Amino acid sequence: MEYVRNSDLKPSWCDWPVHMQRALDLAESVLTACPNPRVGCVLVRDGQVISEGWHSAAGAPHAEAMALEAAGPAARGGVAFVSLEPCAHHGKTGPCSEALIAAGVATVVIPMQDPHPAVSGKGIAQLEEAGVEVIMMVDFENAARVINLGFLSRVERGRPRVRMKLAMSLDGRTALSNGDSKWITDGASRSDVQLLRASSSAVLTGVGTVLADDPSLTVRPDEMGLSADQQRSNALNLQNPPLRVVLDSALRTPAQSKLLAAQGRVLIYTTASAQSAELAGLKNCDLKVAGSEARVELLPVLESLASEYHCNDILVEAGPTLCGAFLRARLVDELIVYVAPKLMGSDGKALLDLHGIQTMADTPTFEVIETQQLEGDVKLRLLPQLN
Ligand SMILES: NC(=O)c1ccc[n+]([C@@H]2O[C@H](COP(=O)([O-])OP(=O)(O)OC[C@H]3O[C@@H](n4cnc5c(N)ncnc54)[C@H](OP(=O)(O)O)[C@@H]3O)[C@@H](O)[C@H]2O)c1
Structure with a gap:
């Protein structure tokens, strides 16, 4: 996985902070998805936003699944900005890592790993094993944590x-x-x-x-x-x-x-x-x-x-x-x-x-x-x- 700071983005990635911020805003628009984290996703292809998703409640589609569904075949070769590491386990819905791979997304950009033991690092590993590039925008980590302070407290402090x-x-x-x-x-x-x-x-x-x-x-x-x-x-x-x-x-x-x-x-x-x-x-x-x-x-x-x-x-x-x-x-x-x-x-x-x-x-x-x-x-x- 590549770690990038906003100051080190390639010229062709100059609008990435805008897309990541939008993914965070979508996550924040959800009051709570308890017991799940609040997550937003923006799918971009050739510099254009093609769809958005957010996880509105436990049992509802995850942010990535909602955005992929809205994008359809246009997601192939695209970049997914997700406000948290995509999940890799079967819960009430299927793993988002598999859905992103199946849809042919080329790059997944995240601001932080999910500390939940069922996910932590596994979503990233599955994506990379399937040839999907994963990039961590480290300057967004604090903002991403603030959106999920409750979820993080439960997972990290019990x-x-x-x-x-x-x-x-x-x-x-x-x-x-x-x-x-x-x-x-x-x-x-x-x-x-x-x-x-x-x-x-x-x-x-x-x-x-x-x-x-x-x-x-x-x-x-x-x-x-x-x-x-x-x-x-x-x-x-x-x-x-x-x-x-x-x-x-x-x-x-x-x-x-x-x-x-x-x-x-x-x-x-x-x-x-x-x-x-x-x-x-x-x-x-x-x-x-x-x-x-x-x-x-x-x-x-x-x-x-x-x-x-x-x-x-x-x-x-x-x-x-x-x-x-x-x-x-x-x-x-x-x-x-x-x-x-x-x-x-x-x-x-x-x-x-x-x-x-x-x-x-x-x-x-x-x-x-x-x-x-x-x-x-x-x-x-x-x-x-x-x-
Ligand atoms: N301004 C506000 O924001 C606000 C908000 C809510 C309420 N209030 C006001 O607060 C007033 C009531 O105050 P209150 O102090 O009697 O009520 P409270 O703080 O809501 O309840 C106190 C009771 O909680 C129980 N309790 C259980 N475990 C406790 C623990 N570990 N430590 C402390 N208490 C524990 C105790 O009864 P047991 O020992 O029987 O368990 C204690 O008497 C009302 O007038 C209400 O209008 C104001």
């Missing part, structure tokens, strides 16, 4: 990527002293949260939020404000909403809660000492024991969500207790904070239960990676810094 959503007032409060919290943020922020849910494999909360707010935690596509590209790429996924997960050590989730009444799968993590679901009167949910302590343990929950439920991305939408616990355990990969320009007062409820920080050196610190104004609110995306 747990999903954890994103935590928080909504707060300017003075860091999440409810008034009487508990009223509807609504802190604008409609645009709440639409954005719908998109976050739809791009997650699971939405996770604590029993405290279930008791206080009785949320359904469902995805409501009509509230999302999807672009035309996103609607096209996600039609299948929106029929397959994220798993809803509650951490509830003593099975206090009310049997009549909206969460259990709404359509879709609910999973409750509890402890071995909790009563049975039957005794608690709980229906329409699966129960799992996580850890051996009196309270549900977070790391075993995440490991179970990755290994048993194949979750790539988790969205934590919980109250101060559980969010504080995730942060103290350093299990948060990204914070998404919606800040409303209002003051709720110092007797309002704090954003997080975090106590006993004694020195500035011990304050959890974050890097701001994006700021965006949404109607009157500000959205911040932050990555935890190691300290």
Whole structure:
């Protein structure tokens, strides 16, 4: 395999960065293909784009297969730009390496290898053995990884990527002293949260939020404000909403809660000492024991969500207790904070239960990676810094 930097491209390859970027954009237009990675493909022949593909959902055609199908015989002798190494194994669909070889594609250009053990390096080897040239555009590796951080987290760390959503007032409060919290943020922020849910494999909360707010935690596509590209790429996924997960050590989730009444799968993590679901009167949910302590343990929950439920991305939408616990355990990969320009007062409820920080050196610190104004609110995306 040949590795090339953008600065070393041959003159006849000068438009390759444009095609690779388009393959990445197609991958990114898919909210989630969980448990699979998000992948885009652009087929080019004699410098002209002849077709495009993207993998819209597990079980749907892979990006390469979709592009090859659209191109037909015109793919022979062409160049395929794929945002991830083509798969080489039989899953719900056939191997893309074989499809590319059978279609007579001459060159496959990728930005990174797939770390999944069933694929890693095998797709490249199969293509090369069949005489297909494989070229790695190394300058696109970071951008390609960012598109699949959840998938990579599951495959490389054995747990999903954890994103935590928080909504707060300017003075860091999440409810008034009487508990009223509807609504802190604008409609645009709440639409954005719908998109976050739809791009997650699971939405996770604590029993405290279930008791206080009785949320359904469902995805409501009509509230999302999807672009035309996103609607096209996600039609299948929106029929397959994220798993809803509650951490509830003593099975206090009310049997009549909206969460259990709404359509879709609910999973409750509890402890071995909790009563049975039957005794608690709980229906329409699966129960799992996580850890051996009196309270549900977070790391075993995440490991179970990755290994048993194949979750790539988790969205934590919980109250101060559980969010504080995730942060103290350093299990948060990204914070998404919606800040409303209002003051709720110092007797309002704090954003997080975090106590006993004694020195500035011990304050959890974050890097701001994006700021965006949404109607009157500000959205911040932050990555935890190691300290
Ligand atoms: N502003 C926002 O973005 C936002 C989002 C969601 C909720 N909220 C607000 O948060 C409030 C509820 O807060 P909350 O703190 O009571 O609810 P929470 O954080 O959602 O749930 C807390 C409960 O989770 C359970 N839990 C299970 N395993 C845990 C673990 N390892 N560590 C910590 N907790 C664990 C605990 O109950 P057991 O010990 O019984 O398991 C705990 O009491 C509501 O007023 C709601 O409106 C705000």
